[in-house]
Amino acid sequence: MSAAPQGPFGDPPFIPTHQSRHLEALADEAVTIIREVATECENPVLLFSGGKDSAVLLHLAVLAFAPARLPFPVMHVDTGHNFPEVITYRDEFVERVGARLVIASVQQSIDDGRVVEDEGPRASRNRLQSVTLLDAIAEHGFDAAFGGGRRDEDKARAKERILSFRDRFGRWDPRAQRPEPWDLLNARIRKGEHLRAFPLSNWTELDIWQYIKAESIPLPTIYFSHRRVVVPRDGMLLSVGGPVEVEPGEQPFEETVRYRTVGDASCTGAVRSTAATIDDVIVEVAAARITERGATRADDNFSESAMEDRKREGYF
Amino acid sequence: MTNVLDVHDGGLMTTVLEEHAGLHVSTMPTLRIATAGSVDDGKSTLIGRLLHDTKTVFEDQLAAVHKASARYGDGEVNLALLTDGLRAEREQGITIDVAHRYFATPARSFIVADTPGHAQYTRNMVTGASNADVAIVLVDARHGVVEQTRRHAFIASLLGVHTIALAVNKMDLVDWDEGEFDSVVKDLTGFVDALPTPVEIVAFPISALLGDNVVSHSTSTPWYEGPALLEWLEQLDVATEGSGAARLDVQRVIRPQGSDYRGYAGRLAGARVAVGDAITVQPSGRTSTVVGLQRFGRDTACATPGEAITIELADDVDIARGDVLVLGNAVSTETVTGQVCWMIDRPLEPGSRWWFKHGTRVGRAIVESIEYRHDLTTLEQLPADELRMNDLAVIRLSLSEPIVAEAYVSSREGGRLILVDEATNTTAGAVMITTTS
Numbered sequence: 001m002s003a004a005p006q007g008p009f010g011d012p013p014f015i016p017t018h019q020s021r022h023l024e025a026l027a028d029e030a031v032t033i034i035r036e037v038a039t040e041c042e043n044p045v046l047l048f049s050g051g052k053d054s055a056v057l058l059h060l061a062v063l064a065f066a067p068a069r070l071p072f073p074v075m076h077v078d079t080g081h082n083f084p085e086v087i088t089y090r091d092e093f094v095e096r097v098g099a100r101l102v103i104a105s106v107q108q109s110i111d112d113g114r115v116v117e118d119e120g121p122r123a124s125r126n127r128l129q130s131v132t133l134l135d136a137i138a139e140h141g142f143d144a145a146f147g148g149g150r151r152d153e154d155k156a157r158a159k160e161r162i163l164s165f166r167d168r169f170g171r172w173d174p175r176a177q178r179p180e181p182w183d184l185l186n187a188r189i190r191k192g193e194h195l196r197a198f199p200l201s202n203w204t205e206l207d208i209w210q211y212i213k214a215e216s217i218p219l220p221t222i223y224f225s226h227r228r229v230v231v232p233r234d235g236m237l238l239s240v241g242g243p244v245e246v247e248p249g250e251q252p253f254e255e256t257v258r259y260r261t262v263g264d265a266s267c268t269g270a271v272r273s274t275a276a277t278i279d280d281v282i283v284e285v286a287a288a289r290i291t292e293r294g295a296t297r298a299d300d301n302f303s304e305s306a307m308e309d310r311k312r313e314g315y316f
Numbered sequence: 317m318t319n320v321l322d323v324h325d326g327g328l329m330t331t332v333l334e335e336h337a338g339l340h341v342s343t344m345p346t347l348r349i350a351t352a353g354s355v356d357d358g359k360s361t362l363i364g365r366l367l368h369d370t371k372t373v374f375e376d377q378l379a380a381v382h383k384a385s386a387r388y389g390d391g392e393v394n395l396a397l398l399t400d401g402l403r404a405e406r407e408q409g410i411t412i413d414v415a416h417r418y419f420a421t422p423a424r425s426f427i428v429a430d431t432p433g434h435a436q437y438t439r440n441m442v443t444g445a446s447n448a449d450v451a452i453v454l455v456d457a458r459h460g461v462v463e464q465t466r467r468h469a470f471i472a473s474l475l476g477v478h479t480i481a482l483a484v485n486k487m488d489l490v491d492w493d494e495g496e497f498d499s500v501v502k503d504l505t506g507f508v509d510a511l512p513t514p515v516e517i518v519a520f521p522i523s524a525l526l527g528d529n530v531v532s533h534s535t536s537t538p539w540y541e542g543p544a545l546l547e548w549l550e551q552l553d554v555a556t557e558g559s560g561a562a563r564l565d566v567q568r569v570i571r572p573q574g575s576d577y578r579g580y581a582g583r584l585a586g587a588r589v590a591v592g593d594a595i596t597v598q599p600s601g602r603t604s605t606v607v608g609l610q611r612f613g614r615d616t617a618c619a620t621p622g623e624a625i626t627i628e629l630a631d632d633v634d635i636a637r638g639d640v641l642v643l644g645n646a647v648s649t650e651t652v653t654g655q656v657c658w659m660i661d662r663p664l665e666p667g668s669r670w671w672f673k674h675g676t677r678v679g680r681a682i683v684e685s686i687e688y689r690h691d692l693t694t695l696e697q698l699p700a701d702e703l704r705m706n707d708l709a710v711i712r713l714s715l716s717e718p719i720v721a722e723a724y725v726s727s728r729e730g731g732r733l734i735l736v737d738e739a740t741n742t743t744a745g746a747v748m749i750t751t752t753s
Contacts, residue, residue: 021346025345027612031624032583035567035568039676067572068572069572151416159413178743179442181732184732186673186741201416202418204418
C-alpha cells in the first residue's frame with residue numbers, strides 16, 4: 001500500500017470541537033458534491049473571491065481529490081475594486097494549494113465596452129460582475145462553476161438547489177428549478193448551458209467560522225479587527241481610499257473594525273469590532289443580530305428581491 | 317394585532333453563546349426535518365417560532381418581514397414571509413418551492429426543508445422530504461385530519477421517513493381540549509397503520525402562534541405528559557446504520573500523477589468499513605481486501621456510513637466510476653419495480669425511454685409497465701395509461717446496465733434512482749425500489 005499524506009497541507013489532523021460531528025457531516029456532503037460535479041462535468045472551475053466561504057470551498061476541493069492535485073482551475077472575478085490584503089492572500093493561497101488561477105477582469109469588460117460603468121461616487125461594480133463572469137465562462141468553455149454560496153445568506157439563496165442551472169443567457173429561473181431528490185445529483189446539460197454548484201449550501205456563517213478554526217484555514221487579515229479610516233454611508237462604514245471617495249459633508253474617522261464579508265470595496269462595509277482572533281469572531285458571530293449581508297452589503301439593501309433579481313441575470 | 321415575535325423569549329441565547337464559547341459538548345448528529353402544510357395550518361408560523369425562539373431570526377430579516385407584511389398583507393406580521401423567499405411566493409401568498417432554514421440549540425443543529433403543501437407542487441415536496449430524518453405534519457385542531465394531511469403522511473412514508481411529528485396546532489382555539497387532540501391523533505394513526513411502509517406517529521398539542529409545547533412544556537396542557545416539540549427533536553435518535561451491507565458507489569478513481577496510489581472515492585452507505593475488510597466489486601464479482609482508508613485526505617482505520625472516503629485495495633482490480641464496492645453479499649439486476657413520483661410535464665408512458673442514475677451508475681431505462689397509480693385523495697390503486705406531473709405510481713423498469721439494487725426500505729442509497737429526460741436533461745422522476753427482480 002502506498003502512503004497517503006497525513007494532511008494534504010501538512011496541517012494538523014481534524015481537531016474535534018463541540019460541533020465536530022455536525023461540521024464533519026457538512027464536509028462529507030460538500031466533498032461528495034465536489035467529486036460528483038467534477039466527474040460528471042467536463043470542464044469545471046471553482047470561483048474564488050478570497051473571501052472566507054471560497055477559502056473553505058477551495059480547502060474542501062483540495063481534500064476531495066487528495067493525494068491527487070486539484071483537477072480544475074480556480075477563477076477570480078476581479079472587479080478592480082479590491083482590498084489589497086485580499087489580493088495578496090488570494091495569490092498566496094492559490095499557490096499554496098497548487099491550483100491554476102484564471103482572472104476574469106471587470107476592468108477589461110469595461111475597456112472592451114461589454115459593460116458601462118455607473119457614474120458618480122456611489123457607483124458599484126458588483127452588478128457588472130455578472131457580465132464578466134458569463135463572458136469568462138463562455139471564453140474558457142466552463143460547463144460548471146463551483147461557488148461558495150450558502151442558503152442562510154439570503155431568502156432567494158434559501159430557495160436554490162445544490163445544482164443551479166443557467167440557460168445560454170446565463171439566467172436562473174427560480175420557478176422552474178430542476179427537481180433534486182436525495183443527493184443523486186443530475187449534472188447533465190446541453191451545449192452552451194452551464195451549471196453552478198453550491199457545495200456549501202447547508203452551511204451557516206457560524207459553521208464556516210468553526211470549520212476555519214478546526215482546519216486552521218488561513219484568511220485575509222481584514223476579517224480580524226484593525227484600525228481603518230472609514231466614512232459612514234447608507235448605514236455602513238466604507239473604507240476611505242481606493243474606489244471610495246469622501247463626499248462633501250461626510251466626516252471620515254478612524255475606527256477599530258473588521259469585515260464580515262469580502263466583496264467589491266465600493267459597496268462592502270466594515271463592522272465595528274474588536275474581534276482579533278478566530279475565537280473572538282466565533283463568539284461575535286454567535287451573538288450577531290444582523291445577517292452578514294444586511295450588515296455589510298449595500299447592494300442587497302436596494303430592495304427585498306435584490307438578490308433574486310441579480311441571480312436571474314446570472315450573478316453568482 | 318399580535319406581534320407573535322414578542323410573545324415569548326425562549327431564553328436560549330445565553331446558552332447558545334456559552335456553547336459557542338466551547339462550554340458545551342454535543343454529540344447528537346444534525347437533524348434534517350421536512351415540514352409540510354399550507355400557510356393556513358400555521359406551518360410557517362411554527363418555523364418562524366422555532367427560528368425566533370432559538371434566536372435565529374436576525375433583526376434585519378425581521379425588519380424586512382415587517383416591511384413586506386405591510387405591502388402584501390393586512391397589516392399583521394406574517395411569519396410565512398421569512399420562508400417564502402421568492403417574489404412569486406410573496407405575491408401569491410403560497411409556498412411554491414422548498415426553502416431551507418438552519419438553527420441550532422446547545423443540544424443539536426437542525427436543517428429544515430420547508431416544503432409546499434399544495435398537490436400541484438408534490439414534486440417539490442418530494443425533493444424536500446427525500447433527505448429528511450423526520451417530517452413535521454401540521455394539522456389545524458379545528459379541522460382535524462384532512463386530505464392534505466393524509467397525502468403528506470403518505471409521501472413521507474414512501475420516502476422512508478420513519479417518524480412523523482404530528483403537530484396538532486391552534487390548540488388554543490379548541491380550549492386545549494384533550495378529546496379534540498386524541499381524536500386527531502387516532503384519525504391519523506389509523507390511516508398510517510394501513511400504509512404499506514411502517515411509520516411512527518408522535519403527536520404534540522401546540523400553539524405555534526403562542527409557543528405552547530413548541531420550545532417548552534405548556535401549562536395549558538396538564539393532561540399532556542410528553543416533551544415539547546423542540547425537546548423531542550433534540551433527543552430524536554436517527555439511525556445512520558441500516559440493516560443493509562456496506563456499499564461504496566464509486567464516484568471517481570483517484571490516481572495522482574507520478575505515484576502508484578490508486579483510491580476509489582465515494583460516499584459510504586449501509587454499514588462500517590475498516591482496513592482489512594474483504595470486499596466484492598459489482599457487477600464484476602471480483603474480490604479484494606481494503607488496505608487503506610482516507611477521509612478528507614487523511615488516513616483512518618475505519619469509516620462510518622455517510623462519510624466521503626477513499627478506499628485502497630490490495631489488488632489491482634479493474635474498477636471504474638459506477639461500480640460498487642460491497643461488503644458481504646449483493647447481486648446485480650437489470651429489472652426493478654418501484655414507487656415513482658413523476659416530476660415533469662412530459663408524461664411517462666409504457667415503452668418510453670429515459671436516462672437513469674442509480675448511485676453513480678448512469679444508463680438507459682425503458683418503462684415496461686405502469687402497475688398502478690395512487691389516487692392521492694382516496695389512496696386507491698388505479699390503472700393508468702400514463703403518468704402526469706406530480707403523480708405517484710408503481711412502475712416496472714428495464715435497465716441497460718446492471719445495478720446493485722436494494723429495496724428502498726432497507727437501504728436508501730441502494731434503493732433509489734432518478735429518471736432523466738433525454739431531450740431536456742431535467743430530472744423527470746424519483747424512484748423508490750420495491751422489488752429488485
